[in-house]
Amino acid sequence: MNEIINAIPEYVITAVVSTAIFYLMNAGKNLLHSKVQHAKTTQSKELWSFIEQVANTAVNSLVSKDITGDAKFAQATAIVQDALAKQGFTNVDVKSIESAVQSAYEKSNLTGNDTTDPVKVAIQNAPNRANDLTKEAD
Template sequence: MKIVSEIWNYSLSTGVFFAVSAFAWMYIRPVLEQKKQQAKTVQEKELINLIEGLADTVVTSLVSRTDITGHDKFKAATSQVRHSLDAKGLSATEGTIQTAVQLAYEKSNLTPIVKPTEGMQTGVVFKAIDVSGYQAQAQAASWWQNAKQHDIQGGIVKLSEGTSYRNPYGETQIAAIKAVGLKVSGYHFARFVGNADLAQQEANYAVSTAHAMNLPNGSPLVLDYELRHGWAK
């Protein structure tokens, strides 16, 4: 558990955990907005709006549940949204449903919000962009060069999730960030939900993934710990 503790202590002491939550809000919302823009018909746009509304309702209904873990709440929420769509004779990809549920979680009162003028203050402002498998365009050095021209100082790349997922673009995103001289760090999305043994497995998986993707030695590796008991503990 030493690795997990060090990662967690680092994220709390620097305020990076809250930055990751903010970044998640910045990028999950554009994913759905992009889907709306690409929708070819009014019906498709209305379907996406319906999915967002269902996700908001379901996540809110699970706030008071203390008998199931955060991970199980997430699964229950996606399942309920899917069943509601089925009952209406509608369908959507699993990825769209999960993205809507994650968005509902991020903007709900289950996620702590830290205002720029409050909360954790380190005395140093470091401007970075968080990217994951949703940002294939971040594999291009030109994309980061443009960000650099807008005063961005670094990139935080999602490397892994749980014990089986690796960002398929992670290695090239890291290389692109390094190519333009920006600071680079990585993060792991936790799925262990309070399970110590699984936490150790995930920590080992995150570190091995960081090495495999050529994250520079000494780079910060942040734990994005959102799906936990109660979702907001």
């Protein structure tokens, strides 16, 4: 009977330690998961910023070329794809690249300086507004 009574604290300690290890591992898993999600979000944000910069450069480099708008769009898209491939980003969707090129075209002076069109004004101010929002969030 003494052996059973002496074994009870040992079993209780084992149960408490096992439970603590389980909860610590679960908390560690959740922390690791949130860190991975944050890293993916940051990486996506940086990638999109890079795509926008390359698209703006590509569109601006084609301003003076004497080719049709469709050809400029195709060539700008190819320039962005090539730049991404050189940096090792091969899994970027073509639709995303085309959207970035279209956005760069709409923000550029190629569309004219019609300041009465609220859509064009909003598009041209969008990068500045996005920067303001990220500064407010910090």
